[in-house]
Amino acid sequence: MIRYVAMRLGIAVLQLMALAVVVFFLIRLMPADPVARLVGLNASADAYAQSERALGLDKSVGEQFIAFLGFGEGRGLLQGDLGRSWVTGEPVAAELMRSLPITVEVVSLALFVSLLIAIPVGLIGAARPNGLVDRGAFMWGLFAGAQPDYWWGLLFILIFAFTLGIAPAPLGRMDPLIIPPDPITGLVLIDSLVQGRLDIFVSALHYLALPVLTMVFTVSGAIVKMIRQNTARALNSDYVLYARACGLSERATARYALRAALTPTVTLIGIFFGILLSAAVTVERVFSLNGVGQYSVRAILDFDYPAIQGAVLAVAMVALLVYLLMDIAHAALDPRIRE
Amino acid sequence: MTPDNAPLLEANQLRVVFGQDAQATAVLDNFNLSINPGEIAGLVGEPGSGKSTAAFALLGLVRNGAHFEAGRVHYQGRDLLNLPAAELRQIRGNRIAIIAQNTRSSLHPLLDVGTQIGNVYRAHTETGKKQAERRAIELLASVGINDPQRRLTAFPHELSTGMAQRVVIAMALAADPELLVADEPTSGLDVTIQAQLLDNLWDSARASGSAVLLITQDLGIIANYCDRVFVMHEGTVVEQQAVNPFFSAPQHPYSQRILALQRREAVEDEAAAHPDRIAPPPSQALLDVRELRKTFPIKHSQAVVQAVDRVSFDVRRGESFGLVGESGSGKTTVGRTVLRLETPTEGEMSFDGLALHSLPEAELRRLRRRLQIVFQDPMDSMDPRWTVRQVIGEPLRLCDELSESARDQRVIELLEAVGLASSILSEYPKEMSAGQQQRIAIARAMVTHPDFVVLDEPTSALTPETTMDILVLLQRLQQEYSVSYLFISHDLTTVRFLCHRVAVMYLGQIVEMGTKTQVFDAPKHPYARALLAAHLYPDVSNRRVDRERTETLRGEVPSPVDLPNGCYLYGRCPNQKQRCRNEVQQWSVLDDGRGVRCWRVVEGEI
Ligand SMILES: Nc1ncnc2c1ncn2[C@@H]1O[C@H](COP(=O)(O)OP(=O)(O)OP(=O)(O)O)[C@@H](O)[C@H]1O
Ligand code: SF4
Numbered sequence: 001m002i003r004y005v006a007m008r009l010g011i012a013v014l015q016l017m018a019l020a021v022v023v024f025f026l027i028r029l030m031p032a033d034p035v036a037r038l039v040g041l042n043a044s045a046d047a048y049a050q051s052e053r054a055l056g057l058d059k060s061v062g063e064q065f066i067a068f069l070g071f072g073e074g075r076g077l078l079q080g081d082l083g084r085s086w087v088t089g090e091p092v093a094a095e096l097m098r099s100l101p102i103t104v105e106v107v108s109l110a111l112f113v114s115l116l117i118a119i120p121v122g123l124i125g126a127a128r129p130n131g132l133v134d135r136g137a138f139m140w141g142l143f144a145g146a147q148p149d150y151w152w153g154l155l156f157i158l159i160f161a162f163t164l165g166i167a168p169a170p171l172g173r174m175d176p177l178i179i180p181p182d183p184i185t186g187l188v189l190i191d192s193l194v195q196g197r198l199d200i201f202v203s204a205l206h207y208l209a210l211p212v213l214t215m216v217f218t219v220s221g222a223i224v225k226m227i228r229q230n231t232a233r234a235l236n237s238d239y240v241l242y243a244r245a246c247g248l249s250e251r252a253t254a255r256y257a258l259r260a261a262l263t264p265t266v267t268l269i270g271i272f273f274g275i276l277l278s279a280a281v282t283v284e285r286v287f288s289l290n291g292v293g294q295y296s297v298r299a300i301l302d303f304d305y306p307a308i309q310g311a312v313l314a315v316a317m318v319a320l321l322v323y324l325l326m327d328i329a330h331a332a333l334d335p336r337i338r339e
Numbered sequence: 340m341t342p343d344n345a346p347l348l349e350a351n352q353l354r355v356v357f358g359q360d361a362q363a364t365a366v367l368d369n370f371n372l373s374i375n376p377g378e379i380a381g382l383v384g385e386p387g388s389g390k391s392t393a394a395f396a397l398l399g400l401v402r403n404g405a406h407f408e409a410g411r412v413h414y415q416g417r418d419l420l421n422l423p424a425a426e427l428r429q430i431r432g433n434r435i436a437i438i439a440q441n442t443r444s445s446l447h448p449l450l451d452v453g454t455q456i457g458n459v460y461r462a463h464t465e466t467g468k469k470q471a472e473r474r475a476i477e478l479l480a481s482v483g484i485n486d487p488q489r490r491l492t493a494f495p496h497e498l499s500t501g502m503a504q505r506v507v508i509a510m511a512l513a514a515d516p517e518l519l520v521a522d523e524p525t526s527g528l529d530v531t532i533q534a535q536l537l538d539n540l541w542d543s544a545r546a547s548g549s550a551v552l553l554i555t556q557d558l559g560i561i562a563n564y565c566d567r568v569f570v571m572h573e574g575t576v577v578e579q580q581a582v583n584p585f586f587s588a589p590q591h592p593y594s595q596r597i598l599a600l601q602r603r604e605a606v607e608d609e610a611a612a613h614p615d616r617i618a619p620p621p622s623q624a625l626l627d628v629r630e631l632r633k634t635f636p637i638k639h640s641q642a643v644v645q646a647v648d649r650v651s652f653d654v655r656r657g658e659s660f661g662l663v664g665e666s667g668s669g670k671t672t673v674g675r676t677v678l679r680l681e682t683p684t685e686g687e688m689s690f691d692g693l694a695l696h697s698l699p700e701a702e703l704r705r706l707r708r709r710l711q712i713v714f715q716d717p718m719d720s721m722d723p724r725w726t727v728r729q730v731i732g733e734p735l736r737l738c739d740e741l742s743e744s745a746r747d748q749r750v751i752e753l754l755e756a757v758g759l760a761s762s763i764l765s766e767y768p769k770e771m772s773a774g775q776q777q778r779i780a781i782a783r784a785m786v787t788h789p790d791f792v793v794l795d796e797p798t799s800a801l802t803p804e805t806t807m808d809i810l811v812l813l814q815r816l817q818q819e820y821s822v823s824y825l826f827i828s829h830d831l832t833t834v835r836f837l838c839h840r841v842a843v844m845y846l847g848q849i850v851e852m853g854t855k856t857q858v859f860d861a862p863k864h865p866y867a868r869a870l871l872a873a874h875l876y877p878d879v880s881n882r883r884v885d886r887e888r889t890e891t892l893r894g895e896v897p898s899p900v901d902l903p904n905g906c907y908l909y910g911r912c913p914n915q916k917q918r919c920r921n922e923v924q925q926w927s928v929l930d931d932g933r934g935v936r937c938w939r940v941v942e943g944e945i
């Protein structure tokens with residue numbers, strides 16, 4: 001098991017490194033002039049050249065790459081330094097430490113709530129195929145998938161924030177008048193609890209309600225479908241039939257089926273975490289959440305190379321970590337995976 | 340009817356239907372069956388006739404998507420179809436237990452064996468985990484699993500088929516049932532293991548006085564183990580009889596038809612009566628194999644799998660040489676190696692004077708047209724997009740000297756030789772029956788007019804009738820084309836029918852080799868004797884359970900990675916002595932010309 005984890009970690013590091021290389025060269029292939037973008041089109045040739053030197057863009061791509069990796073004089077990727085944003089001048093790592101937790105929080109919460117709904121609905125749907133719950137879930141899946149997530153987001157804002165007034169306006173992740181808790185993990189929900197600030201916790205939950213609802217609404221149809229499938233397979237299996245034939249109690253038989261149906265769910269978590277990470281880009285925009293999705297959009301529009309590189313690597317790292325954790329969990333639950 | 344001779348279980352006019360409304364199909368219809376206390380009854384029927392549905396129906400169970408539409412199942416006067424769930428549970432797995440057919444998929448893939456057996460035991464007794472574990476060990480040991488303590492923590496995917504079968508049998512026996520429904524408990528197992536398990540089942544049923552319903556497609560099992568037989572056809576029991584009258588005078592046409600397949604034996608007897616027709620033309624060896632050894636490396640390990648070990652034999656011109664043995668004994672590897680589809684690790688092979696083992700690729704290619712092979716599954720070796728003409732004609736690219744039209748001529752000649760009409764030339768083999776596909780595969784192997792053909796289990800995937808047809812065809816082709824066969828099979832009946840000389844393989848070695856009569860009628864090596872004795876003939880005059888079983892092997896086949904030091908049969912052999920443990924057995928030829936690998940046979944002790 002330890003060897004497996006070590007191997008997987010090693011692979012993840014290699015993947016990240018490859019990704020860093022690809023991103024580095026890919027953005028430099030863009031027909032873009034980040035210097036002009038920064039100094040303005042009317043800047044003098046001097047100002048342009050000075051700015052170019054400051055950004056290090058006067059050097060060859062090869063030299064830039066060496067500097068980026070950290071083999072040059074300054075610090076680089078190897079030293080864990082992602083450079084400074086060309087726009088804000090702040091260290092990219094520090095900016096990511098602020099934006100990434102927001103995204104992770106929304107996505108994790110959305111996934112958690114989705115599973116909370118999808119597992120019982122999927123189980124009931126499989127146990128009573130074509131019953132009310134099963135058909136309802138099916139319709140819901142079709143309905144929710146019919147429009148893109150930002151459309152639903154806007155609709156929810158209209159209904160819950162403006163018409164009904166039970167949700168706050170989409171102005172970020174907590175009441176703008178509240179001073180955020182000291183960052184410990186960066187995750188407001190956790191930090192506020194750790195510091196005993198229930199008021200912040202409640203406010204943050206309140207503000208996260210609509211973005212989470214939007215994600216849950218669009219993604220849980222698909223999760224229900226997969227859980228239903230797994231459960232139906234387990235219920236129709238030879239081992240459940242055989243457990244009945246051996247006179248095992250209804251409870252024990254149900255446990256056999258549940259165990260088999262829910263074990264593959266951990267892989268679902270990994271997959272849907274990835275899906276929700278990409279959905280975060282639009283959802284964050286609709287709800288003015290300064291997550292990593294928004295951050296990336298801003299960086300790309302500004303040709304802010306260090307920020308783009310940093311954001312891509314940070315998101316990839318989170319995704320790989322989640323995949324790894326889920327694979328480990330799967331291996332722990334399923335002896336067939338362990339070899 | 341007094342309670343004393345009342346049946347234990349009785350199914351009356353049972354009707355089980357799959358699907359709803361328009362798509363509904365009845366799998367059981369007017370199904371009647373009754374089992375008396377302590378009897379061993381057999382239920383025989385073809386695939387898809389509803390045997391497994393019936394097995395579960397006797398416990399009042401159906402698969403998801405099916406339902407009982409009519410009829411009753413009575414167990415000691417209680418109606419299982421209308422019993423409260425709690426009472427039903429006390430009967431299922433407790434009074435009536437079942438050995439499911441798909442043993443591996445009947446075990447929960449995520450739970451270890453000990454837990455699953457324990458769960459069944461605890462469902463019917465007031466015991467704790469510790470006691471259940473002890474019982475599980477006891478049960479595993481009783482079904483012949485070595486080291487049961489360690490096996491408790493094994494997961495189903497780690498078990499061999501035979502082991503999974505034993506585990507399910509252990510589960511079924513957990514609560515000492517009064518009736519055991521065994522649904523093809525030994526299908527897919529090797530004959531010696533099958534005999535071990537069925538002997539075991541029979542002995543323990545007789546000892547405890549419990550009844551057994553043995554479901555099978557094999558009349559040999561019925562004849563050797565059952566007191567009474569039910570014949571099932573298309574969802575209904577068409578005949579029930581005691582075994583003796585059944586085998587001498589079956590009543591229903593379907594019973595007569597399946598029993599007529601015993602004709603295989605009859606044809607054999609006829610062949611034996613005309614030894615001149617069947618005897619091989621006396622001639623020198625075409626293929627001569629000396630001390631062949633083949634090992635396969637194991638990934639991430641220094642160890643090797645020893646698939647073939649010091650194998651020597653020769654095949655003469657026009658002869659059929661049979662290679663029998665159970666799965667994993669190395670038959671296929673021998674066949675593939677003598678065709679140089681695998682490179683021999685050690686040893687020499689000569690074909691018609693050529694040193695086959697060291698022949699360079701280019702010369703080997705030229706030789707290919709003289710060496711062909713037919714596989715168990717013909718479609719494995721055919722491109723599904725090809726027509727019959729393309730498939731059969733394919734090896735002719737080895738015959739450069741033939742013109743286009745001569746090739747076409749050849750294809751048609753062979754098609755007719757295997758008994759197919761030339762009208763199917765443009766059709767696709769994948770759309771044909773298994774029997775036709777095998778004929779096409781045979782035509783393809785013979786199209787280059789080879790001298791030597793390896794037949795690797797060519798009939799294992801066929802029904803008994805088709806098997807017979809294919810064997811007759813092979814025999815005819817051999818005479819027409821004077822070709823030699825290396826015939827590989829685990830089915831002794833087919834080997835007995837087709838072959839002149841036979842070698843018996845065990846764990847990569849030939850343990851006995853001789854003429855068909857020598858090996859089949861008077862085998863000497865303990866393994867060969869066990870193998871032949873384990874073959875169940877549909878013959879009630881010499882039932883296995885009625886005779887003293889001295890040839891029976893013990894335990895499991897060892898892994899070919901970790902072989903015993905001395906005789907490979909040591910540990911399983913009924914004749915073993917201390918000396919066998921560490922003494923490597925050498926090949927010895929006896930006075931009557933047969934070869935064996937057992938010192939006790941050589942010294943005349945057995
Ligand atoms: N390519 C291979 N790599 C590793 N091991 C192999 C390979 N081919 C065969 N073996 C092993 O060699 C042994 C003999 O196999 P082989 O298939 O020849 O036996 P067999 O008697 O024909 O079995 P069956 O009747 O099941 O087909 C087995 O233990 C098998 O696992
Ligand atoms: S050598 Fe010994 S163990 Fe091997 S077959 Fe002969 S008697 Fe049995």
Ligand SMILES: [Mg+2]
Nearest residue numbers: 667670671796
């Ligand atoms: Mg084989």
